[in-house]
Amino acid sequence: MPKLVTPPTEFARRMQEARQRAGMRLDEASVEARRVIGGEYGPSRETIRRYEAGLISEDRADPLIVIALAEVYGVSVGQLSWVIARQSQTISKVLSRHLRREGITELKEETEAEEAEVEAAGGRKARTRT
Numbered sequence: 001m002p003k004l005v006t007p008p009t010e011f012a013r014r015m016q017e018a019r020q021r022a023g024m025r026l027d028e029a030s031v032e033a034r035r036v037i038g039g040e041y042g043p044s045r046e047t048i049r050r051y052e053a054g055l056i057s058e059d060r061a062d063p064l065i066v067i068a069l070a071e072v073y074g075v076s077v078g079q080l081s082w083v084i085a086r087q088s089q090t091i092s093k094v095l096s097r098h099l100r101r102e103g104i105t106e107l108k109e110e111t112e113a114e115e116a117e118v119e120a121a122g123g124r125k126a127r128t129r130t
Contacts, residue, residue, distance in 0.1 A: 011056065016052040018069070024073070024094065033072050059083060
């Protein structure tokens with residue numbers, strides 16, 4: 001008796017098609033996504049394969065990974081997942097409120113030197129005295 005293959009979900013199909021349209025292999029997508037969000041948070045080749053196989057459902061998907069893959073593939077988050085697009089809008093609103101409450105009006109990306117300093121300090125930015 002032949003083994004039944006469950007067709008991938010619509011979300012899985014969109015993830016795979018976006019990667020293929022971008023002309024990327026799984027390992028290339030993984031490397032690029034890790035550049036976008038950092039190696040320790042970026043998806044592995046296997047994680048991307050699991051998304052595309054429908055083994056990770058849209059409602060269980062990591063928004064950070066889907067957002068990074070959308071950027072890497074050159075598509076909008078909504079093209080991959082309207083669920084994640086809606087979640088990212090909510091996250092953005094909550095983060096904006098938090099930053100305003102803390103008096104932070106501008107975010108700047110850390111330079112590589114600052115990232116190395118944080119890593120050398122065991123994950124905490126070293127304080128400088130003036």
